[in-house]
Amino acid sequence: MSERLIYLDNNSTTPTDPRVVEAMLPYFYDVPGNAASRNHPFGWKAEEAVDYAREQVAKLIDVEAKEVIFTSGATESDNLALKGVFEMYQRKGNHIITLKTEHKAVLDSCQKIEKMGGQVTYLDVNNDGLVDLEKLEAAITDKTILVSVMWANNETGVIQPMKEIGEICARKGVLLMSDATQAVGKIEVHPKEVGVHIMAFSSHKMYGPKGIGALYVSRKNPRVKLTAQMDGGGHERGMRSGTLNVPGIVGFGKAAEIARLEMKSDAERLSALRDKLETGLLNNLEESVVNGNINHRMPHVTNISFKHVEGEGLMMTFNQNIAVSSGSACTSASLEPSYVLVALGLGDDLAHSSIRFSLGRFTTDDEIDYAIDAVTKGVNHMRDLSPIWEMYKEGIDLNSVIWQEH
């Protein structure tokens, strides 16, 4: 059993689908060309492959191929979208609205924009992780140029009401961007349909290779323009210079095609497995709570706090066999727990006690059985070691204890 490795950390990255790898292989040696070489067959073939992949990616999210800009990944796409909009639309206004639960690629880009003279509103979310639509609307001013809301959260899997947000932005005449990294390829994501004008996503979260991502940029109603953040040969409609990563793009395209065809069956299977895992753990372990709205949630994710147990220590009981993530972030230099969970109103103690399970295409029923058993044992073991579990069991009100913080 000690040899067994179970991967329940698919929100961090997904394994590359073997069908994707197969599609990529010819583009390393047999078709080595630069897609920008216009004057010989090597370049033509590479360009053809890129065009085809762009179609595959566009089809997945139901947009025009020309509206897909290839980047190195979602972090770059987020940077390009936010800074690119800020620089391009400065004359219209300098205000951007986003959420406290966004990914760091968005939050840190916003901080940079503040240093560049921008104003950013970081909205609180409700305790279930959802944006408060009234607060969002109220935050929009005549200086607002962009609202940025992630489609689905990486830690909790909570899905934001993009259609309603899109309606507000359309009514107010501001651009809407979404970091849809965790959603694309796993649930239906159609930016045009809901009024999202700019959207960042990545290949390696949907069983494609790492190092390749995309930014959807609307070309019509409205035609969005971005100031390039990478200067050079003017690739990707001038928005992102740099020789195209042809094998990566081909893999991304293949991954998008597979996702489009298999998304529905994957989601159905994974939500059943996720529910089994969640129910199993909640039944076995008292004082455990699911974080985030369970009715507006990605099908493959559950985030659970096991009270009075510290997440990193808990992971150590089973991490020889099972890979998950914790909001404890005890390994980070700051020792701060997950800001996403704290934004949901969880106390720092519950954030430290959280574990994120994210299932994927290759997760099996048998693995879920094993995980339920191993995590249950781990939590029980850690509770036997936990002084605060003992105090809780003795009926001591933990909030009344004067702790010696260090």
Added chain:
Amino acid sequence: MAYSEKVIEHFKNPKNVGTLDKSKTNVGTGLVGAPECGDVMRLQIEVDDNTGTIVDAKFKTFGCGSAIASSSLATEWLKGKSIDQALAIDNMAIVEELALPPVKIHCSVLAEDAIKSAIEDYRKKNGITVDA
């Protein structure tokens, strides 16, 4: 980040997990840290009144692997020591023994604090005052 073998060994087979009878006068209890910080350590010592030697030590810890290993090691070191010897245990000795990385040094500090806090409790219970 990979843990050192010694941390893993203490984590898998922690020594001296448990609870001593707080009501006994020869038992000192230290409770340090806070749930919000992700670490709480409770360390207890039982002292032989005649010899002044620590005859037993127990702990329970809410925390990461390094925090659990630090408290497990601390209880091992405490047994058989006099109070003065116990007070001389330095957090850096724990860091060295467990090969803790810099981000985990606070776990050893917490263990040292827990030892000192348990001794203070024992002294208070027994009316022992010491010049600072």
